[in-house]
Amino acid sequence: NTHIIGYYIIKRNFRKAVEELVNTVYPNESDMAKEARERASEGDIKAALELMPKSLKHERIVLSHLLRRPNDFIGAIRRLPLTTKRLFVQSYQSYIFNRILSLRLLRGISLRYPEEGDRVSLISRRGELRGAIVITSVNRKTFLKLINEGRATLVLPLIGYGYTPSGGLQGDIEREVLEIEGIDNTLFKIQEMPELSLKGGVRPSIFAPLDIQIVAISEDDFHPGRLKLVLRFTLKKGLYATVVLRELMKPSSVFKAGF
Structure with a gap:
């Protein structure tokens, strides 16, 4: 919660x-x-x-x-503790991001390839995001090529007080989600607790774990007769291991599974 x-x-x-x-x-x-x-x-x-x-x-x-x-x-x-307080606001920020992403998916809009009005970030050799370029009819083909080469990625907004709306269909989705939630981006500037204010930014619409390895397969300590799998993988900054595990496990109840 x-x-x-x-x-x-x-x-x-x-x-x-x-x-x-x-x-x-x-x-x-x-x-x-x-x-x-x-x-x-x-x-x-x-x-x-x-x-x-x-x-x-x-x-x-x-x-x-x-x-x-x-x-x-x-x-x-x-x-x-500061980390705990910030986690509350960051969790809500991530919740909004997930609602935006889910609505985009429901509308049948690609999570990999951009439409006009979307934003794309270049990927550095270190795997870091560089900038957020607005897609137009002029540059779209160039960025589609860069995405296919793994040198760029579609990004969606993390809402904060510095948020700039996207254009096109993506912008419509963002406005709809914010309206449903009954908020606007200026609310992330928290005068009462400035240390919790969030400027916002962007996050990749899709991601994959890096260097994924199977460490061990052995008997499950908590479920006799079953096996457990130990994985090791790396994620870029701002991404969550729980998301990867949830998608791998597909639990019937995310709450009971600890997510």
């Missing part, structure tokens, strides 16, 4: 962000954790803190602050 917390931060509903973090009960949690969350949802912060397992450090940090300073939800969030 990290993206939901991020959504509430973006919308400046800091109370709801804290409640989402502290009050939400998860199926596989211990009975003590569930009871602690129930006490928190009832407003009994002291009891919630006493019951909350020490392993749930972020929840305890927030509850401890609220016990000292009731209703200071901004202060409670700011007490969390």
Whole structure:
């Protein structure tokens, strides 16, 4: 639920962000954790803190602050480690990216080859993205060739306060998703918590793991009679191993599989 917390931060509903973090009960949690969350949802912060397992450090940090300073939800969030706070907003940013990508796919628009109005980044020898060039009727054939040669890639926007809308059909998709979410890019400039502001950027629409290797195949420790596969692979900056594993495993329940 990290993206939901991020959504509430973006919308400046800091109370709801804290409640989402502290009050939400998860199926596989211990009975003590569930009871602690129930006490928190009832407003009994002291009891919630006493019951909350020490392993749930972020929840305890927030509850401890609220016990000292009731209703200071901004202060409670700011007490969390920077990486954790930023993860909330980045998760929501990634959620929007995924919605944009999914809608493009549903509309039957290629995730590999650009249309006019799309953006394409060149790929350096190190595999890093260079720039984001707008595709026109003049340069499209050139970039199609570069993509086929592995020297360029279609990129989609990571929405942030510095976001510039795409043109063409892609621009229509971005506007539709932002309208559905009820946000605009300026909300990513968070005056109340400047350290969480995100400028945005671009991310490849598709990617493949590099140097993928099968390390071992052996008996599964958790599922007797089954085998487990150990993989090793490399990803470029900003890409997630969980996405690769999810696509390989195709779990019936991404939640139960840990995604």
